[in-house]
Amino acid sequence: MTGSGLRSGQLADAAGVNLQTLRYYERRGLLTSPQRSPGGHRLYPSETVTLLRVIKTAQRLGFTLSEVADLLAAGRHQHSRPDTGLQARAKEKLVEVEQKLADLTVIRDTLRAAISAGCDDLVACAGSSCCPLPFAELAERNDSAQIC
Amino acid sequence: MTGSGLRSGQLADAAGVNLQTLRYYERRGLLTSPQRSPGGHRLYPSETVTLLRVIKTAQRLGFTLSEVADLLAAGRHQHSRPDTGLQARAKEKLVEVEQKLADLTVIRDTLRAAISAGCDDLVACAGSSCCPLPFAELAERNDSAQIC
């Protein structure tokens, strides 16, 4: 009988993740500890494949693993305080993403300006006053100016 | 006379960076080893303040420290093969930034769709077929789908 669950290697293959990643997610609280065989090997229910796809999707949407863990926990025990659900988190994340888009747009425009101005040496540019590169400041909001 | 150069703490203050960061940049090849006092303390020329501002600017434009180091090196010994100058690098970086903008735009639109569809539980959404979240795939170009 092979109906008793997926072994970790099978799950990893099915979900397209590394075997070590499964144990890492378990440590991080994204996967609950699964049943074990008499000898101690993990046996996952087959829904775990879906769960892993959910995790990867949320990651691609910009959620960190901690945030994904929270979202999954919020879904599991349906306290569902309205400020912890997916709706609220997605709205917050949308604001972050829009901010990053704005930052990157400034960066894109600056790069374009440097290219059309013909800048070819950073140090020389910093010395001349006709260079479009913003050596003084560039979008120093709060301190979240990292591009990535 | 205080005209003999900046001590590391003075430079760090003037440029707004951590003292440790200076030594880190030296290790990374962004700053050349400065002169030393008889006792071994670093003495920086005052242009180094400008250089640090150049580095920070390039970073904000999305260049990694390795790339900044290359750009500075390319500027220093003017081999200036046309494929290593700022022009060429800026064009490459522009392509990267534009790609990131495209990715983030897809992500933003997906988040908006999830919000207006009223999604409130990731696992439930993955089960229903009417959810706009892309559990199957999302912009899996090459593998550069990380948001950040």
Place this chain on the structure above:
DNA sequence: GATAAGCCTGTACCTAGGTACCGGATGCAA
């Protein structure tokens, strides 16, 4: 029952860009 494949835990390592701490040496002013 032997043997290979798979899985176990624990720990170390990776990238990127720093930051922090330690014990000891220097620099500078009173």
Place this chain on the structure above:
DNA sequence: TTGCATCCGGTACCTAGGTACAGGCTTATC
């Protein structure tokens, strides 16, 4: 010359998200 601020090198630590390896056990197949 004493005393304190500063700086030195070396090493460890941090976030984020994993990946790799070692040494030993389990499971499955012949």
